[in-house]
Amino acid sequence: MASFTRKAIIESFLKLLNERPLNKITIKDIVEDCGINRNSFYYHFEDMSSLVEEIMVEEADKIIEKYGDISSLEECLCVAIDFAVKNKKAVMHIYSSASREAYERYLNRVSEYVVTKYIDTFVDIPAKEEDKEIIIKFFKCELIGYILDWMSDGMRYDIRNQVRRICELFEDTTRIAFERSAGKL
CATH class of the missing domain: 1.10.357 (Tetracycline Repressor; domain 2)
Known part of the structure; x- marks a missing residue:
């Protein structure tokens, strides 16, 4: 399950990054896009x-x-x-x-x-x-x-x-x- 979530975070981030600059993407945007909570993001990535x-x-x-x-x-x-x-x-x-x-x-x-x-x-x-x-x-x-x-x-x-x-x-x-x-x- 952890690798599925990690992969979802990366895919959401790349999708968003193809749409807008890095400084316009927040962790909130990523977790909302892939349907997880902030803690799940921080479990896999520091920032x-x-x-x-x-x-x-x-x-x-x-x-x-x-x-x-x-x-x-x-x-x-x-x-x-x-x-x-x-x-x-x-x-x-x-x-x-x-x-x-x-x-x-x-x-x-x-x-x-x-x-x-x-x-x-x-x-x-x-x-x-x-x-x-x-x-x-x-x-x-x-x-x-x-x-x-x-x-x-x-x-x-x-x-x-x-x-x-x-x-x-x-x-x-x-x-x-x-x-x-x-x-x-």
Whole structure:
């Protein structure tokens, strides 16, 4: 029963968040929407910020679990973007609120996972461990920056097409960096 209530709270919150900004949603709105009392909300979440944080953590966990075996960097990047596209208004409301840090932590976690998984799966060139960490951080930061730029522009353009093009343009960049680290270039 507890997980049903928790799920109802999250669904009501996301529904409301797709309708209006975060600062216009109260706990009262959420509990009325899903037909529970305030105590039930506080049993599952400390406050509105913890609700936002837990949603972002769960979404990151879902992506990591669902896409453990990736076939391409492009596929993973598009999966990471899908949540934002599917919940565009909600994500923009979080992005424009005091809870923006929760979304940025989600984006950081998913981006680091995607880049690390890609490198571990597709790059078989031995490199110094410190170089590998630098390469992962570099591509993770590039990805996060690109997504945040897209969001600051109101998510108005088709980022999936641009991600595909980025993957084409920078296809061998990771391999070259690893070859340099291994002293092959």
